[in-house]
Amino acid sequence: MSIVSLFELPPEILELKKKVREFAEKEIRPLVPEIEKKNKIPDELIEKIYNPPNAFQATSFPKEYGGKGMGVLGFTAIAEEIAYFNGACGILVEIGELSGSSILFGTENQKKEFLPKLTQEGKIFAFAMTEPHCGSDAAAITTTAEADGDEYVINGRKWYISFADEAQYFVITAKTSPEKGARGISLFVAEKGPGVRLGKELIPMGLRGHRPFEVIFENCRVPKENLIGEEGRGLGYAVRTLHRCRISLAAGYLGLARAALDKAIEYAKERKAFGRSLYEFQAISFPIAEALADLEAARLLVYKAAWMYDKGENVAKESAMAKELASRVLLKAVDIAVTTLGGYGTIEDFDVERYYRDAKTWVFAQGTPEILKLTVSRSIFEPRRR
Ligand SMILES: Cc1cc2nc3c(=O)[nH]c(=O)nc-3n(C[C@H](O)[C@H](O)[C@H](O)COP(=O)(O)OP(=O)(O)OC[C@H]3O[C@@H](n4cnc5c(N)ncnc54)[C@H](O)[C@@H]3O)c2cc1C
Structure with missing residues (x-):
């Protein structure tokens, strides 16, 4: 259980978040070494994630198209939980959100034809x-x-x-x-x-x-x-889809950052050096304290962007800010985690080595940090392009 607190989410989203966490603890966590070794998520796990009743990729979509009708806020909450346990499973649900969100720009017939395949039939x-x-x-x-x-x-x-x-x-x-x-x-x-x-x-x-x-x-x-x-109009649809999906992707970064900091905290309590616990050295505890504050700040921005999206607001700037900030928080968190574990942090049995590689890979998806800063700058200096 993480030490990072949540602000109040609607009860049905909190309920789903809890369910996803329990699922991930039981079904994803034990398979992570196999996923790493074989570079493949086992088919049975993909099916459990994608098929009803779980169908986590269907969370945001309207019920009339087979989704769970929980909006971007709902999907954001579960994207964070899944990524806490495994980044690749995070991408698996994220590509469903990405593709499904772009199909929402289609005609009524197209939505009725394609979305249930994603939301109900477990098609990727x-x-x-x-x-x-x-x-x-x-x-x-x-x-x-x-x-x-x-x-x-x-x-x-x-x-x-x-x-x-x-x-x-x-x-x-x-x-x-x-x-x-x-x-x-x-x-x-x-x-x-x-x-x-x-x-x-x-x-x-x-x-x-x-x-x-x-x-x-x-x-x-x-x-x-x-x-x-x-x-x-395809590029316009794709860009607007990215504005939406960058929010939950940023939530994935938060989940991974949280996992890395939890490991760092656990280790700093257990490991002794020079007769003291590691956390007693401020060189270890202060960066962790700072990173947790950064993480909380990023979470507020990510969840605010999700809330704004569901209210029908333009979130081009907010989603770019949220993903850019979350990527910085993530890269800092994994760096701190490896530093805290020292040599152990570089060994594959110790998770943080994986978090470090995952973080550096993930930040380029759906808009690199530089492109996100470009989006934010344009919204400041050339607001009519927004
Ligand atoms: C984990 C992961 C999953 C992905 N999954 C998919 C997927 O499913 N489908 C898909 O289509 N793509 C996918 N991608 C690709 C991803 O969308 C691209 O990597 C991303 O758009 C960046 O493009 P690029 O890698 O070609 O870098 P480039 O665009 O070539 O950029 C190279 C570098 O130059 C910088 N740069 C480029 N333009 C500017 C500028 N104007 N100002 C300042 N800096 C700039 C970039 O920030 C970057 O650091 C995935 C990538 C990752 C890492």
């Missing part, structure tokens, strides 16, 4: 935006989708696509009018099948088990009904 929808030559510059993609009768034909290569091997569907950005630049990008749902194949498997430094791949689309035919919303 990967999110495919990044390409080998561009990540932050999402308008520079070269993947194309050409209209051909009742279908679009998608060609291109996507890069660093989490859980691409496990996914049954991809939400993908592609250029329908390359000459229009950012305004020529559209969003599609593509089912895994003919025309979609996995390329290189990428082996990241941390978050083992989230299995990013290169994904190659070669004359992949999707029905016109799979174009989300309107042609040419």
Whole structure:
């Protein structure tokens, strides 16, 4: 149990948070060494996380589309709990939130068709935006989708696509009018099948088990009904989706930071040096005290952004601030944890080594810290672009 307190959340969210914590303690924690060793979340665990009644990836979505109707605040609360136990499982639920949130920009028919597959049938929808030559510059993609009768034909290569091997569907950005630049990008749902194949498997430094791949689309035919919303508005939908999803991602960072600090505290109490407990040295206890204050401050911002989102407010600035601050808090927390454990902190049996690798890997997802600062700066200096 963490020493970090919670401010009051609605009772149904607190209840779910507790349930998720109990689930993670029982089902995720014992499997972490296996996930690390095999770089894979066992299929049975994926099923337990994704299938009803748990279906944690369905938390935020409206009940009419099979979700739990608990909004971004509800999902934020559980994203923090899951990441406390394992970052890769955190990404697993996060890609459901990401793909499902972008489908919310679709027509009523599309929402009714695709969302229940994610929320009720446990299908995995990967999110495919990044390409080998561009990540932050999402308008520079070269993947194309050409209209051909009742279908679009998608060609291109996507890069660093989490859980691409496990996914049954991809939400993908592609250029329908390359000459229009950012305004020529559209969003599609593509089912895994003919025309979609996995390329290189990428082996990241941390978050083992989230299995990013290169994904190659070669004359992949999707029905016109799979174009989300309107042609040419795909990048706008994707960006607004990121504004929403950065909040729960930031909550994942808080969970991981909390796990690292809990380990540091435990060790500082147990370990003796020069006849004293480690925590009696202020060089050890003060950085922990400072990091806990930072963590509490970041939590307030993250949960405030979630609350604002659910009220229908524009959170472009707040979500960027929340994720950027949470990433700094996380990197500091894991550094303190490794320092507190000294040599033990660098050995794989001691968890904090994993937290350190996971943290450095995770902060680039869904907008690097620099891109988030760019978003915040623009909202200050060029507010009309907001
Ligand atoms: C754990 C993880 C999971 C991911 N999962 C997915 C996924 O499922 N689907 C998907 O599509 N992508 C995924 N990604 C990819 C991710 O979206 C990209 O890594 C991210 O957008 C950054 O792009 P990049 O890595 O190409 O870096 P680049 O954009 O090439 O940037 C390289 C460096 O330059 C900096 N930089 C770039 N532009 C500027 C600027 N204007 N000002 C200042 N600094 C700048 C960046 O901050 C970064 O430090 C994942 C990444 C990670 C780490």
